[in-house]
Amino acid sequence: MKTISLSMAAAALIGMSASNASATVIGVVDSASGTGNNLLFNSCDDPRPAAINDGVVGCLNARPTTYIYVYGNEALDYEAGGQAKIVDDAGNGFNTMTIDFQDNSIAFTTLVLNIIGVKKSGGGTVDFGDGFTRSFGDNGNNFFTITFAEPGVNSFTFSSTGPVWAEIKQVRFDFSDSTTPPPTDVPEPAMLGLLGLGLMGVGMARRRRG
Numbered sequence: 001m002k003t004i005s006l007s008m009a010a011a012a013l014i015g016m017s018a019s020n021a022s023a024t025v026i027g028v029v030d031s032a033s034g035t036g037n038n039l040l041f042n043s044c045d046d047p048r049p050a051a052i053n054d055g056v057v058g059c060l061n062a063r064p065t066t067y068i069y070v071y072g073n074e075a076l077d078y079e080a081g082g083q084a085k086i087v088d089d090a091g092n093g094f095n096t097m098t099i100d101f102q103d104n105s106i107a108f109t110t111l112v113l114n115i116i117g118v119k120k121s122g123g124g125t126v127d128f129g130d131g132f133t134r135s136f137g138d139n140g141n142n143f144f145t146i147t148f149a150e151p152g153v154n155s156f157t158f159s160s161t162g163p164v165w166a167e168i169k170q171v172r173f174d175f176s177d178s179t180t181p182p183p184t185d186v187p188e189p190a191m192l193g194l195l196g197l198g199l200m201g202v203g204m205a206r207r208r209r210g
Contacts, residue, residue, distance in 0.1 A: 025130040027147040032112050032170070037061070039068055039099075039171040042080040049102060056086070060173075067102040073159075085169040093118050093164030099171070100155040107152030110174035115142045121163035128158045138163070143170075152176040 037060055044059035048067055051057050055071025056078050070076060073096040074088040088094040099111070117123050117138040127133050128146055136142035148156075152175065 024149040024153075025128050025132050025146055026149050028128050028132040028134055029145045030134060030143065031145060032114070032143040032172075033110065033145045035110060035112060035172045035174045037173040037175065039070075039084075039173070041078045041084040052100075053098075054089070055098075058084070066106065069100040069102060070097065071100075072097040079167075085167045086171075087167045093166055095160035095164045096157065097159075097165075097168060098155060098157040104154055107154050107176045108156075108173040109148050109150060109152040109176050111146045111148075111156060112170070112172040113144055113146075113168055114170040115144065115165050116140075116167045116169070117142065118164055118166045124163040125161045126158060127161055133161075136160075136165075150176060 039058045040061045041056060041058045043061065043064055044057070044067065045064040048057045048059070049069075051071070052069055053071035054075035055069055056076050058068045058070060058078070060066045060068070070086060072088070072094045074090065074092070074094040076094065076097075077087055077089045079085040079087060086097070101108075115126060115136045117136050119138055121138045123135060123137040125133050125135055126144070128144075132146075134144055146156075146158075
């Protein structure tokens with residue numbers, strides 16, 4: 001029992017270190033690197049937790065119970081379909097957004113997103129913190145890949161110092177090895193076979209007793 005308790009304590013410490021890590025950005029590139037951990041809104045398990053700060057609650061595409069809070073300086077909403085678009089509820093645009101995992105033990109080391117500027121605004125500058133700023137245009141896609149120092153971050157806020165964003169979409173994550181969301185437990189075929197043999201054995205034993 002002591003071994004189990006120590007293991008649980010160690011896991012808790014790992015979670016605390018991830019959730020308390022400062023948002024240290026170590027790199028930003030103007031492109032999208034590949035990752036399969038997409039932020040979605042229309043395939044999450046319900047009931048999902050209540051949104052905070054007039055935001056929305058999404059989840060990971062392969063982890064429908066790994067919930068993610070998204071909120072900003074305006075009330076936000078999403079448009080379903082594929083990798084959902086995050087928009088402001090009033091349709092006037094927004095310029096600050098926070099991405100925050102409900103589970104504090106999960107930390108991401110890479111964030112990919114696509115900022116769409118308001119048309120005919122002339123574009124602007126987005127501030128990712130730690131001295132990293134990038135320009136975005138007002139006509140089409142503006143992909144960015146933000147990299148964080150290990151062990152990663154649980155929550156991240158970025159903002160624009162220029163015109164507002166019309167939408168943000170195609171949000172994706174990579175995770176620290178020690179804080180990757182656990183896979184969904186699926187029985188392996190071998191285990192199912194052993195279970196079947198066990199049940200057959202029980203049935204035969206009962207027939208013999210009868």
